[in-house]
Amino acid sequence: xxxxxxxxxxxxxxxxxxxxxxxxxxxxxxxxxxxxxxxxxxxxxxxxxxxxxxxxxxxxxxxxxxxxxxxxxxxxxxxxxxxxxxxxxxxxxxxxxxxxxxxxxxxxxxxxxxxxxxxxxxxxxxxxxxxxxxxxxxxxxxxxxxxxxxxxxxxxxxxxxxxxxxxxxxxxxx
Ligand code: AR6
Numbered sequence: 001x002x003x004x005x006x007x008x009x010x011x012x013x014x015x016x017x018x019x020x021x022x023x024x025x026x027x028x029x030x031x032x033x034x035x036x037x038x039x040x041x042x043x044x045x046x047x048x049x050x051x052x053x054x055x056x057x058x059x060x061x062x063x064x065x066x067x068x069x070x071x072x073x074x075x076x077x078x079x080x081x082x083x084x085x086x087x088x089x090x091x092x093x094x095x096x097x098x099x100x101x102x103x104x105x106x107x108x109x110x111x112x113x114x115x116x117x118x119x120x121x122x123x124x125x126x127x128x129x130x131x132x133x134x135x136x137x138x139x140x141x142x143x144x145x146x147x148x149x150x151x152x153x154x155x156x157x158x159x160x161x162x163x164x165x166x167x168x169x170x171x172x173x174x
Contacts, residue, residue: 002099003139005167006115009159010153011039014072015110017065018153019102021119022078024057026064031122032155035106036076040069061097061107075109077102081120084127092134095120099134099138103111107146115151132162 010018010032020036023029026048028037047066051058051173058064063079078103082094098119108112118134120126139150152167154160 001139001142001144001147002148002166003136004151005163006151006153007155007157007158008153009034009035009155010115010117011071013115013151015113015115015149015151016073017075017106017109017114018068018071018073019063019079019114019116020076020078021081021117021122021124022058024059024080026052026058029123033116036071038077040067042069043069044094048078056151061094061101063098063101064106069123073115075106075111077105077114079119080121081084081124082126084120084125087131091120092130093127095126095131095134096138096151097134103139103142103144103147104152107144113148113149113151114147115153117153118157118163121159129162130161132159132166136163136166136170 021032052063058080060080068076079098082091121128121131
């Protein structure tokens with residue numbers, strides 16, 4: 001899989017799927033979640049409601065898919081990142097699961113290009129450097145015959161610099 005870094009607004013990205021840093025209610029919020037619902041229109045929330053009614057809240061680390069409404073993407077994959085708290089190991093594990101489960105769901109949809117925001121590094125206060133390491137590592141170790149390109153979309157300078165550095169480093173398999 002090719003990995004690209006873009007600085008900007010994920011709602012503008014032309015990809016088969018963009019990932020939303022949602023919360024477990026799936027009913028919208030601030031940050032990138034708010035931006036996606038505002039730009040994509042009410043169809044996204046309607047489908048989130050259907051999912052809520054069918055399977056209840058979305059657990060941290062899990063992912064679900066809806067239409068992308070009027071966004072240039074085809075699908076929105078909603079994943080729930082962990083809130084940074086006093087259990088860094090558990091939070092790190094859950095953040096890895098967000099990336100992995102989003103990629104697995106994307107594969108099952110035949111997605112060729114997928115864009116990720118920097119999950120949990122805003123309102124959920126996950127340290128950006130550690131979150132970047134987890135994101136890059138999880139994507140690099142995911143091998144796929146279906147997904148061709150993963151785009152990391154950084155909204156702020158700090159995340160952009162962190163990702164630039166991480167992506168310049170060679171990948172070492174554990
Ligand atoms: N495009 C790309 N990235 C963005 C955009 C955008 N339009 N807007 C913000 N970011 P956050 P979280 C970046 O807070 O920490 C919501 O209320 C932002 O700079 O959106 O996972 C949800 O409903 C940051 O680097 O998500 C949840 O309740 C990254 O996206 C809660 O926030 C994630 O920041 C989730 O918190």
